[in-house]
């Protein structure tokens with residue numbers, strides 16, 4: 001009888017070794033090429049995959065600092081949402097709002113800023129996808145309208161960065177009315193010959209696409225962004241046809257004439273600045 005038994009357990013290969021020693025979030029898997037990227041490397045490359053160019057989503061604050069020069073000022077940060085319909089689905093809208101407000105320390109999903117892009121003065125509005133999927137309710141509508149009015153008053157071009165799932169269902173018809181309200185404010189800018197640049201990022205859908213995101217004097221998108229009205233599954237079910245490859249992505253929309261440019265994130269600021277100089281001339 002042997003004194004011991006030798007198990008024939010194979011030596012663990014690299015990927016099977018316990019992963020607990022690797023701090024969480026150190027590596028990120030790319031949605032585009034499925035490669036694993038060192039998260040520090042991703043931070044350094046403006047959250048663009050260094051292997052395939054896939055643009056990871058960035059938050060509103062990162063967006064603002066990627067576009068504006070230092071020394072900007074936030075406007076209208078005191079506007080809070082109300083719940084006039086006392087709406088309730090699986091959760092009361094009021095509670096849903098409170099949860100987001102607490103988590104993100106914000107009243108609602110949009111930032112308006114007064115600043116400059118390579119020294120060209122602008123009014124910038126940036127949608128915050130983290131706040132209820134960047135949905136457009138009355139506060140978003142009001143703040144964009146105020147941003148357009150500030151642009152008019154101060155004779156500055158307006159830039160809006162969209163990232164949104166569309167209208168905010170919990171505000172019913174009130175959210176849809178924002179489309180008309182914002183469009184009317186943008187028409188005033190047009191009459192005053194003040195440029196409006198729309199930047200569409202992943203994702204820009206629903207009522208946002210159907211109104212101000214597509215109304216820019218220039219409509220510029222980030223590469224690979226999902227841009228559309230209804231989602232591809234809904235469209236497929238409705239028309240009973242399969243959709244072409246790359247449908248509702250920036251490059252497809254550019255080819256079909258819906259966009260003016262597709263610009264990588266690293267070149268967005270310089271491109272916008274160049275366009276502003278041209279439009280001002």
Ligand SMILES: [Zn+2]
Nearest residue numbers: 030033049052
């Ligand atoms: Zn990649």
